[in-house]
Amino acid sequence: MFDVVAFDADDTLWFSEDSFRKYETQFVDTVAPYVPVGVDIKAALIATERKNIDAYGYGVKSFGLSSMEAAITLSNGEIPSYELQKILHGVREHLTEPVRLFDGVAEVLAEVSSQFRTILITKGDLAHQTRKVETSGISHHFDHVEIVLEKDPATYAHVLKSLDINPKSFCMVGNSMKSDILPVISIGGFGVYVPYEILWELDHAEHPTANADRYVELETLSLVPEWLAQQHK
Amino acid sequence: MFDVVAFDADDTLWFSEDSFRKYETQFVDTVAPYVPVGVDIKAALIATERKNIDAYGYGVKSFGLSSMEAAITLSNGEIPSYELQKILHGVREHLTEPVRLFDGVAEVLAEVSSQFRTILITKGDLAHQTRKVETSGISHHFDHVEIVLEKDPATYAHVLKSLDINPKSFCMVGNSMKSDILPVISIGGFGVYVPYEILWELDHAEHPTANADRYVELETLSLVPEWLAQQHK
Incomplete structure (x- = not known):
């Protein structure tokens, strides 16, 4: 047949997807202190990914760039860049983790x-x-x-x-x-x-x-x- | 034959390469105010790209992630995240510019x-x-x-x-x-x-x-x- x-x-x-969930959770934990209570951080991240998919395509690097963008936007530019460094470290770790x-x-x-x-x-x-x-x-x-x-x-x-x-x-x-x-x-x-x-x-x-x-x-x-x-x- | x-x-x-040079120059202009005089910003960016190429591969998204990393490292975490937003805007602009x-x-x-x-x-x-x-x-x-x-x-x-x-x-x-x-x-x-x-x-x-x-x-x-x-x- x-x-x-x-x-x-x-x-x-x-x-694969469980790692994305892990870094999504890390993202929420990282940006939450800089975002007003009541904002749905995870939903905003997913919306940012959706907005960017045509230009970025799929994958960890796209997720990383959308994460940085969402962190800056959600915090109204107030999140310190050393916090963003954590997101970048996550991108590299995610890209190089064993199968x-x-x-x-x-x-x-x-x-x-x-x-x-x-x-x-x-x-x-x-x-x-x-x-x-x-x-x-x-x-x-x-x-x-x-x-x-x-x-x-x-x-x-x-x-x-x-x-x-x-x-x-x-x-x-x-x-x-x-x-x-x-x-x-x-x-x-x-x-x-x-x-x-x-x-x-x-x-x-x-x-x-x-x-x-x-x-x-x-x-x-x-x-x-x-x-x-x-x-x- | x-x-x-x-x-x-x-x-x-x-x-292609002229756009990378354009965004490289924008990068230097963006981070320079946060970096001590005497640091070779462009060389540090290229070294960051070189370090990341195995994990990231080639292209604008890799360039963007290395740019963010170099900006944070070179400024010792002092560059405000709204400045990093400029780099992200550049990534999207670069990815969607006409051929x-x-x-x-x-x-x-x-x-x-x-x-x-x-x-x-x-x-x-x-x-x-x-x-x-x-x-x-x-x-x-x-x-x-x-x-x-x-x-x-x-x-x-x-x-x-x-x-x-x-x-x-x-x-x-x-x-x-x-x-x-x-x-x-x-x-x-x-x-x-x-x-x-x-x-x-x-x-x-x-x-x-x-x-x-x-x-x-x-x-x-x-x-x-x-x-x-x-x-x-």
């Missing part, structure tokens, strides 16, 4: 890649995503790694065409309905939705109403190999 | 792409480079666009292999000896070096001593089509 199985990376193969794989990921990839052409399709910052892939210890399971700016139908169509993949034989595994499932089923592919407990607010989408037979929800990644095997029966 | 001609983008097809093509670029690409498989290989930030390519008005001349993290021999070898290009029939046109010429000739390709008057200090390299017959220096991009035609005689 499938010739190619593609995996998302962040929050599908390894932890933490989800349980069973290596085994799943070993099994899937022995049966299918296996690729990685991740969106985000080129420098950070490349570092994570290279240091993950699992990059050898992928025939191809594609780091993209946005996971929309046009991008998937472009990537599949350049790799000579028929969408009908393409299966995408990921934790984001908006980025990994909806665009793939819209171009004729299949989506395996493996939700993670934390989802970034800007990556939220409802479950599909159309083409709902072109995706499946599995509770954990470790169920993927068996599910794939069943499709070939 | 050649099957594929590839172009670098920044400072080969359009202005300014060099003279004759469109004509050169029209002619080259009518004769050769033509691709663009640029390093830097995925979001910013994508925006520039998409809004440049010249993207239709390229059969393929590749945005890479680093322009080293391994990256060129990987890109050429994935596009099924023999290095011996590959010609790279660019303004950087370090990024566009040396790595290409080291893997058996040919380099057309078209220097631009400004070169980023981190992108400097000496002219090659080995394989010097595998590159040519041309004064302007407009000489490229005729030079390519001569190679086929």
